[in-house]
Amino acid sequence: MKATSLALAASVLALSACAPGLQATPEAYAATDTVFEGWLRFSGEEFQLNARQDQVLQPLARPCLSGALPRDLQRQARQDLNGQRVRITGQNRAWSDDLPGRRIDQQGSNIRNECGAAFVILADRIVPIA
Incomplete structure (x- = not known):
C-alpha cells in the first residue's frame, strides 16, 4: 500500500511540473x-523584477515579476536601469491566460508576463537604489 501511495504521489508531482499555467510568485512580493x-532586467516591452541579484545573471530566472512603465518611460528605463537594483512604485493587476492577445497594455507597453506570476506590475515609477 505504501509503495502504491508513493508511486501515485510521484506521478502527480511529475504531471504538475509539466502542466501549463502560472508560476510561483517570489515570496518577497x-x-x-x-x-x-x-533587481531589474528587460525583455521585449516588459521588465522582470527579481528578488536576488544572482537571478539577473541567469536567463529568465524564476520566480520573478513581470511589469512595465508607460512606453516612453519604459524605453528610457531600459537604457538607464537594466541590471540595477531598483524600487518600483505602481499597482498590480491579476494575470489571466484568458486575456485578449495574452497581454496587458500599460500605456503603450505590452506586458506578456514572461515570469508567469499570478500578477504583474503596472509601474508608475522606477528609481535606482544605491
Missing part, C-alpha cells in the same frame, strides 16, 4: 504591494 524592490 505580495499581490497587495504597491512598492517593489529588486
Whole structure:
C-alpha cells in the first residue's frame, strides 16, 4: 500500500511540473504591494523584477515579476536601469491566460508576463537604489 501511495504521489508531482499555467510568485512580493524592490532586467516591452541579484545573471530566472512603465518611460528605463537594483512604485493587476492577445497594455507597453506570476506590475515609477 505504501509503495502504491508513493508511486501515485510521484506521478502527480511529475504531471504538475509539466502542466501549463502560472508560476510561483517570489515570496518577497505580495499581490497587495504597491512598492517593489529588486533587481531589474528587460525583455521585449516588459521588465522582470527579481528578488536576488544572482537571478539577473541567469536567463529568465524564476520566480520573478513581470511589469512595465508607460512606453516612453519604459524605453528610457531600459537604457538607464537594466541590471540595477531598483524600487518600483505602481499597482498590480491579476494575470489571466484568458486575456485578449495574452497581454496587458500599460500605456503603450505590452506586458506578456514572461515570469508567469499570478500578477504583474503596472509601474508608475522606477528609481535606482544605491
